[in-house]
Amino acid sequence: MEQTNKGGAVVITGAAQGIGYAIAERFAAQGRRVVIADLRGSEAAAKKLGHDALGFDADVSNAAQVDALMAFAAERTGGVSVLVNNAGIYTTLAKTAFDEIDPEEWKRVFNVNVEGVWYCCRAAARYMKSAREGNIINIASAAASKGTAGLLHYVASKAAVVAMTRTLARELGPYGVRVNTVSPGFTQSDGILAGGAERGQQSEDIKRQRVVQRDIAPNDIAGAVLFLAGPDAGMFAGQNLIVDGGLTMN
Template sequence: MTRMKDKVVIITGAAQGIGAVYAKALAAEGARVVIADVLDGAPLAEEINASGAEAMAVRADVADEVSAKAMAQAAMKRFGRIDVLVNNAAIYASLEIQPFEDIDLNEWDKVMAVNVRGPFICARAVAPRMKARGYGRIINISSGTPFKGTPNLLHYVTSKGAVLALTRALARELGEHGIAVNTLAPGLVLSEGVIANQAMRDKLTAPVLASRALKRDQTPEDLIGPLLFLASDESAFMTGESVVVDGGSVMH
């Protein structure tokens, strides 16, 4: 498969979970992958390299501007270009479902730092490289929750709503440079983190399944096709859009 042949893709939060699935899928399509995470992405990079594809791991804190710039510089040093940024890193599965009055302000700030400040900083780190070549794809990962107003996760839902707005405004600013900016918005995915959070699964699984037109759990693999579409030239004339992939819980 060569849909992404030789394209250089940075994926934040890619050392495990859905981000790791994204990294493997992009590599399988010919992309050269940069696994950016606060966790150690080296084992995944080694796995991808062993498969015959090309990957590197970079320690990166998306909420820190110096770290994000270093991430972009590392990608440029190794591969000489940046074609795609997937802003995947986010805080979600570790959160407790609770009324908004009970959300700790420090937790609110941490969610905003990673989920909103992170995509902003990372986009700013790669944009000059994309502008220089007149080409780029930025894919921001949001969620179906802001479309539905999901309760008891107000900090998370608010952060993902901000990602939708960030995408639209950034698409306007970067369009003249040949850079497309779109959003991928999953539903409740059975990721490693969600599977580990039994309380979250107990509270959300039944109502989410009931709301879907397609009555089954969502897996990370359900997101591969839409991600590849947004990352490749198949979506060349599409920008500022939000692609919801959640089995028809949200229809917009």
């Protein structure tokens, strides 16, 4: 039977909290069937969201768990229409000089932020290709353009995501699948807010450097994701939307 995913799942990784949850809220409000995927707490987050959202615990750095996630989403909704690769290691990282980064931490950042995106795209593309439609939005970071000091592994991982988006866009474009990147600036997500006074100071310093001098809310990032996934962005492919209040410009 031909697989169709029109109206299929919107799978959002790392969506039990933070930017991912804000993205989930916006898609759900549009009547889309959202699947929240996270290391833990996915079902509870889906229940909190309402709108028939589904939850599935999966570690994006584990290919078998990712395959199971996409199979679950397709089975329960008829396909995978949108994938938002939002899960990432960032808010728990301490700034460290490039020559003092623990090689194990470097590997973990790449396993999640880079291989995780590859595994999710690979698994979701199976459903999108057969339906000949789909949208993938990868969450990178403005840090990749800015070259933020003290986070070499993170900056490199997000630059990889920006570059991967371009190749994925070319390979999946012929199947009607658009792939784009959203690169947030420093955003008041749950992970950042949990960082206390130190993060508060960092936030004030960064705010002063912006053209738009206010905090970035998770919803500001969600707006860009919804735009790229929607019909008004029909001619966007392989692009990188930086949402940082004009701190970096490209």
